[in-house]
Amino acid sequence: MKKHLIAPSVLAANFLELGQEINMVNESSADWFHLDVMDGQFVPNISYGMPIIKHIKRLAKKPLDVHLMIESPEKYLSTFRECGADVITVHMEACTHLHRTIQQIKETGAKAGVALNPHTPVSTLENVIEDLDLVLIMSVNPGFGGQKFIYNTLNKIRAAKEMITVRNAKAVIEVDGGIGLQNAEKVLQAGADVLVAGSSVFKAENPSKAIEALKAVGTDIGKLA
Numbered sequence: 001m002k003k004h005l006i007a008p009s010v011l012a013a014n015f016l017e018l019g020q021e022i023n024m025v026n027e028s029s030a031d032w033f034h035l036d037v038m039d040g041q042f043v044p045n046i047s048y049g050m051p052i053i054k055h056i057k058r059l060a061k062k063p064l065d066v067h068l069m070i071e072s073p074e075k076y077l078s079t080f081r082e083c084g085a086d087v088i089t090v091h092m093e094a095c096t097h098l099h100r101t102i103q104q105i106k107e108t109g110a111k112a113g114v115a116l117n118p119h120t121p122v123s124t125l126e127n128v129i130e131d132l133d134l135v136l137i138m139s140v141n142p143g144f145g146g147q148k149f150i151y152n153t154l155n156k157i158r159a160a161k162e163m164i165t166v167r168n169a170k171a172v173i174e175v176d177g178g179i180g181l182q183n184a185e186k187v188l189q190a191g192a193d194v195l196v197a198g199s200s201v202f203k204a205e206n207p208s209k210a211i212e213a214l215k216a217v218g219t220d221i222g223k224l225a
């Protein structure tokens with residue numbers, strides 16, 4: 001079985017000790033840094049933006065997975081790329097000309113992702129699925145860390161997996177919101193390739209061990225943990 005990736009969400013980190021938090025992820029078994037950008041328009045919260053991402057890039061030894069929860073993301077794609085984004089994900093609900101926006105992400109040299117809010121059906125991806133490197137299925141309503149996982153997400157992951165398989169597309173499936181050891185196995189069994197985890201990593205007593213445990217889910221070592 002293909003091994004899944006873990007993308008700790010820096011939103012839940014201690015920003016007073018950001019350097020240490022980044023180094024912890026660098027030295028852990030995590031695969032990517034998940035960076036949540038919120039504009040107070042597309043979602044009812046404001047997080048952080050370009051200057052923080054630029055600083056994280058200087059320390060990070062793993063790819064930056066930038067999740068844009070913003071209106072008009074097409075205006076900022078090249079800037080986020082210059083700040084160090086390796087994957088840029090925009091929301092389906094924020095893009096009137098989604099096909100064009102996906103091409104623009106690719107032109108920057110970044111991998112292109114599209115995120116779906118909990119109410120947005122997977123079928124809306126039908127005409128772009130072959131163009132995507134990543135599909136991000138939100139398992140909470142975007143805007144805040146620490147929310148409860150919405151179980152209907154499992155059906156959406158299965159539907160996305162089915163679409164990708166049938167169409168022989170290359171996109172990986174990332175799932176974001178409310179993920180921890182209590183549900184990671186179900187999410188992976190449904191077809192997820194990348195697990196985002198904020199609170200369950202950074203609020204854990206031992207974040208590095210929490211990452212390791214998530215990474216081990218589905219293996220014999222995971223069963224012993």
Ligand code: DX5
Pocket residue numbers: 009011012034036067140141142143144145146147176177178179196197198199200
């Ligand atoms: C929510 C963000 C998530 C969030 C996940 O809007 O997109 O990436 O940081 O945090 P947890 O894992 O705490 O739900």
Ligand code: ZN
Pocket residue numbers: 009034035036067176196
């Ligand atoms: Zn996110």
